[in-house]
Amino acid sequence: MLTSLLAFTIRIALVAVMTFLFVVLFEHGPANYLENIQGDFTKLIQFASHSAPSAPEKSSNRGT
Numbered sequence: 001m002l003t004s005l006l007a008f009t010i011r012i013a014l015v016a017v018m019t020f021l022f023v024v025l026f027e028h029g030p031a032n033y034l035e036n037i038q039g040d041f042t043k044l045i046q047f048a049s050h051s052a053p054s055a056p057e058k059s060s061n062r063g064t
Helices: 002-028 033-049
Strands: none
Touching: 002 033
């Protein structure tokens, strides 16, 4: 059970990494590929580190 779960987790991680690398290649092309990977990875980390926006606060003024 544990080995199958570990194998599944590794496969999901591998698919995620390969998808990221393909998308970078598809969007930017092969020129400066390593620099593009670093730039897009930095953008991905910044996007993931931002917390979800909080709900707007309700005002006490109800328009009456």
